[in-house]
Structure formats: structure tokens, C-alpha cells
Amino acid sequence: MKYYYDPQNRLPYKKRLRNRCIAIAIFVAACALIGSCIFKSGEQATQPTGFVVNGNDPTATSKEWITDTLRVDSSIIDSLKEAHRAIKVKDPLTESAAKSLFGEAKASTEAATKESERNENLENTQATVTAAVTPENPPEVEIVDSVHIKNQKDVFLAEKIDNMLRRFKPMHSAILVVEPNSNEIIAWGETKNYKVQNAPDYISRNTFPAASLAKTVTIAAAMESNRYSLNSPIPDRGAHHTLYKNQLRVPENYAGPTIELQDAYAKSANPPLGIIGLNVGAKRLRDAAKMLGYNTNFPGGLPGRSNYAPPDSGYGLAEVSCGFIQSTTLSPLLAAAQVRSILAKKPLEIPWAKDLEGIAPKQRIALDVGKFSENTYYGLRAAMLRSVTNGTARKHLSTKNMARKNFNALNIGGKTGSLDGNDPNGRYEWFMGFAQSKEDPKKAIIVVIMQVHDLQGYRSQPACQVAAMIMNYWAHQTLWPKK
Structure with a gap:
């Protein structure tokens, strides 16, 4: 019987171990990138009035903040690209794993950006509706006349x-x-x-x-x-x-x-x-x-x-x-x-x-x-x-x-x-x-x-x-x- 994968042509153990380490490093970097986006999004949402980030006005829109965040995190994306080019080895499995991890990291970053925009729009809509339905004058408090009692x-x-x-x-x-x-x-x-x-x-x-x-x-x-x-x-x-x-x-x-x-x-x-x-x-x-x-x-x-x-x-x-x-x-x-x-x-x-x-x-x-x-x-x-x-x-x-x-x-x-x-x-x-x-x-x-x-x-x-x-x-x- 002929096998698609011939164990006789496997790479040496040291190369396989190196490729696995590189793949794990790429996965950890992707997780760090996603966590950084989520943390910064929560920090921006809970930021007190009058607090300034990187010299920007506190009333800046969510789109501007996302653009700044992507600029800061661009170095991480570049490093991932370089790592991908550096690990081009003869083992096709290792190369495909690295490409898959990089694609997941990029997709996660885009999803986090879209989720942040949706949350921002939802908060703005809720604030608008609350302001529209909240009465300007509070309800009158009923005064109990106890004389008849x-x-x-x-x-x-x-x-x-x-x-x-x-x-x-x-x-x-x-x-x-x-x-x-x-x-x-x-x-x-x-x-x-x-x-x-x-x-x-x-x-x-x-x-x-x-x-x-x-x-x-x-x-x-x-x-x-x-x-x-x-x-x-x-x-x-x-x-x-x-x-x-x-x-x-x-x-x-x-x-x-x-x-x-x-x-x-x-x-x-x-x-x-x-x-x-x-x-x-x-x-x-x-x-x-x-x-x-x-x-x-x-x-x-x-x-x-x-x-x-x-x-x-x-x-x-x-x-x-x-x-x-x-x-x-x-x-x-x-x-x-x-x-x-x-x-x-x-x-x-x-x-x-x-x-x-x-x-x-x-x-x-x-x-x-x-x-x-x-x-x-x-x-x-x-x-x-x-x-x-x-x-x-x-x-x-x-x-x-x-x-x-x-x-x-x-x-x-x-x-x-x-x-x-x-x-x-x-x-x-x-x-x-x-x-x-x-x-x-x-x-x-x-x-x-x-x-x-x-x-x-x-x-x-x-x-x-x-x-x-x-x-x-x-x-x-x-x-x-x-x-």
C-alpha cells in the first residue's frame, strides 16, 4: 500500500522542533494582538471626562481612536509578516500552519475593530433614546392630606x-x-x-x-x-x-x-x-x-x-x-x-x-x-x-x-x-x-x-x-x- 505521507522523508527532529516553536510564537503574538485591542476598547469606553489620550481631544470619535490603535499595532503586524517570511522551510505543513495563524490574527483584528464600532454606535443610540424619553420635569409627589383621617x-x-x-x-x-x-x-x-x-x-x-x-x-x-x-x-x-x-x-x-x-x-x-x-x-x-x-x-x-x-x-x-x-x-x-x-x-x-x-x-x-x-x-x-x-x-x-x-x-x-x-x-x-x-x-x-x-x-x-x-x-x- 502506498502512503501519501512517506515517513522516510521526514525532516530532522531539530528542524521540526524549531518549526513548532515558531508556530507557537506566532499564535501567542496573535493572541496578544487581540487582547490589546479588547483592552484598549474597554479603556476608551470607561475613560473619565476630561482625560486626554496621546494629546487627542476627549470628544474624538471612535473611528479616530481605532485608526490610532491600528497605527500603534502595525509594528506587530509587520513583525508577523517578517516571521512568516523567515520560516519558509521545506516542510509544507509548518508553512501552511504559519499562514493559517497569520490569517486568523488578521481576521481577529478586523473583527475587533468592527465590534468596537458597533458598540460605539449602540451606546450613542441608547443615549439618544434615553434623552428623548426622559421627562424634563420629574413626576409630582402626591401630598397626603390626613385631616379626613x-x-x-x-x-x-x-x-x-x-x-x-x-x-x-x-x-x-x-x-x-x-x-x-x-x-x-x-x-x-x-x-x-x-x-x-x-x-x-x-x-x-x-x-x-x-x-x-x-x-x-x-x-x-x-x-x-x-x-x-x-x-x-x-x-x-x-x-x-x-x-x-x-x-x-x-x-x-x-x-x-x-x-x-x-x-x-x-x-x-x-x-x-x-x-x-x-x-x-x-x-x-x-x-x-x-x-x-x-x-x-x-x-x-x-x-x-x-x-x-x-x-x-x-x-x-x-x-x-x-x-x-x-x-x-x-x-x-x-x-x-x-x-x-x-x-x-x-x-x-x-x-x-x-x-x-x-x-x-x-x-x-x-x-x-x-x-x-x-x-x-x-x-x-x-x-x-x-x-x-x-x-x-x-x-x-x-x-x-x-x-x-x-x-x-x-x-x-x-x-x-x-x-x-x-x-x-x-x-x-x-x-x-x-x-x-x-x-x-x-x-x-x-x-x-x-x-x-x-x-x-x-x-x-x-x-x-x-x-x-x-x-x-x-x-x-x-x-x-x-x-
Whole structure:
């Protein structure tokens, strides 16, 4: 067999060793050249203002600096050329290796030069963009006016609410906290167009759709009729958040899925509550609504008249029964009065405050609106508790947002609701509820939260989560006082 490379014609060992040394020297020189370019490029980038190199002005362009660098390093390139000419030996492998190394050194130098130019251009572009987008005037610092905080009954809770509103930034909101025994407003907070207000307005306004909070009227009327109890099975047809006519048509021998009345309220199921409304009728619904403060002109117009007008029959009656309509309105102040009436098992009474003139009554006023039976008050309270343990408020009114010690020490109930509205425009989100100590029921708090979110934009924290944080703070201060 004939070999392309004949070992008999190899160069002497000394010549081969010399050629290898020369090749290694060329490789080291090439590496030194590349390192020198990189080092000088970094030194030029980090050079302080006013520093002069080789007598040049510090504002010289990157191209001029590269030209100077190549002039300085030209001697190294010349020496590499001379070394290449000096090592022309008979061994073709050594010669080709030297040429390859010289070519790599030259290519590396050109690549380093181009990379330096690209980095310089990138830095100049970034500086230009930064100067264009950076505002000339810094943003204004929000000045917190604490006068409205200091004027409230519970200053610490009022400050907590104010901090939460500034942190979560709801578009429109109203937070109302009431002490149920005295029925006095102890803290409040509001935002309009994402700005915290120093004076309340939304608390007594009656333009907000009640949404699913109107379901309280429906189950009250159902229990007052003595035809329903908390465990009564209701036909459960279709999704809970919809209300179609075919969901309300129940066959005579219906054998489909059912849901208990208390779970229908807790999970805010529209079709079952619509079916209940159709069965109890419009008159019982109006009577129950009257006892909960709807369609009532209060003394001094505080709060405004909340509307509840179910038709006598048809699909519209089912809509009103489950709150699936904008014409049923509710004010936060009346919502707090409803919770207090259920918790205390007493006739309706509007919460009052000394320092909210034109927003709430200045003293307690008895209202002649009637009273539910003891069984109905018990059922309403149990249904609200069910909303927290098995319903729509379960996710946020939990140890996720409350200390376990506080959560276990309280009985927490409430009702959620959401619906689109127009005054102001947006998605309305409600929570009305209470937190009551298990050991001492006299220690309790009523919380009402109404938020309006932008339909196309940012949404703040859910109302239930805000309520949980308020209840948690109150429990820390009330149930475990510092010694």
C-alpha cells in the first residue's frame, strides 16, 4: 500500500522542533494582538471626562481612536509578516500552519475593530433614546392630606384604609366600616378616577346597580313565605352566571340536578334564584325589599332612595329576583344598614356619624319599615356565613389574606356581586358582610366595599380581598389588645 505521507522523508527532529516553536510564537503574538485591542476598547469606553489620550481631544470619535490603535499595532503586524517570511522551510505543513495563524490574527483584528464600532454606535443610540424619553420635569409627589383621617372615629383603621386605596388604586371605590352595636360609622374611604378623596360622596349615592346583593331580598321573601328553608332543593339548570329563559322552564316531573337554597345564595346562582322569584311572586318580593330599605324616602334624603321594581310576572321578574338588571340600585350606606339589621335581628336603621354632614345622619333614627321573623333573620345570617365557607367569598376571605388566629376566632359572613353599570361607567364589584367574635359576639364589625373597574383596563384587588385585610387588621386591634 502506498502512503501519501512517506515517513522516510521526514525532516530532522531539530528542524521540526524549531518549526513548532515558531508556530507557537506566532499564535501567542496573535493572541496578544487581540487582547490589546479588547483592552484598549474597554479603556476608551470607561475613560473619565476630561482625560486626554496621546494629546487627542476627549470628544474624538471612535473611528479616530481605532485608526490610532491600528497605527500603534502595525509594528506587530509587520513583525508577523517578517516571521512568516523567515520560516519558509521545506516542510509544507509548518508553512501552511504559519499562514493559517497569520490569517486568523488578521481576521481577529478586523473583527475587533468592527465590534468596537458597533458598540460605539449602540451606546450613542441608547443615549439618544434615553434623552428623548426622559421627562424634563420629574413626576409630582402626591401630598397626603390626613385631616379626613384624623376626623374619623377609628383613626388607625381609617389610616389603614387610606393606605390600601393608595396602594391598590381602584378607579372608583367606596369603603364603609360600621360598628353594629352602636350602628356608628367608624371608618371610611373613597377614590374617584384613581385619586383618594378627602370627603365622601359615593357612600350615600343610590346610582349603583345592586347586582347579586339583590338576592338577599329573594331568599328573605322565600323564607317569609314559609315555602322554603335553607335546605330546600332548587332546580339547578345550566351555568350559574347566566340567565336564559330555558333555564327557568322547569318540567313538572323534573328529575335533574338541584341545589339547596343556601348554596344558591352563597354561590350566587342566577337560575335557581330566578326560579324562586317566579314562585314567590312580585308582591312578596316588594314587601321583603321594603323591610330591607328599598323604595324608601329616608329623612333628609340620607341615603338616596334605592330602587327595586319587579314586574308582576315573566322573565323580568326573574331578572330582578337574581339581580341580573341595572335598574335595581343600592347605596353603600343602605347595604351596611341591611347587614346590621340581619346581624342584630332588628328593624332597619341607617348608620350614622357626627362628622359626615350631608352624607349620613348625625344621630340614630328609628325607621318604620317592618321586621322579619326570627327564622328569616337566622336564615339570612346562615346564608351569608355559607358564602364564606362554601361560596363566592371563600377564595379571598380565608387564611390566604388573614392571620389564621384571627380567621379561626371569627364568624365571617357576606355577599358578593358584580354587574356592569353606567354611573360611573364600568364593572361594579360589591361585598357586604360582617366579622363577629366567636367568644364575645358584641365584638363585631360591618364592612361594605363597592369598586368600579375599567372595562378595558386595569383592575385593582378584589373586593373580598380588601374586606379580608380590613377584618384582619380590626381583629388584631380588637381581639388581641396589647397589654
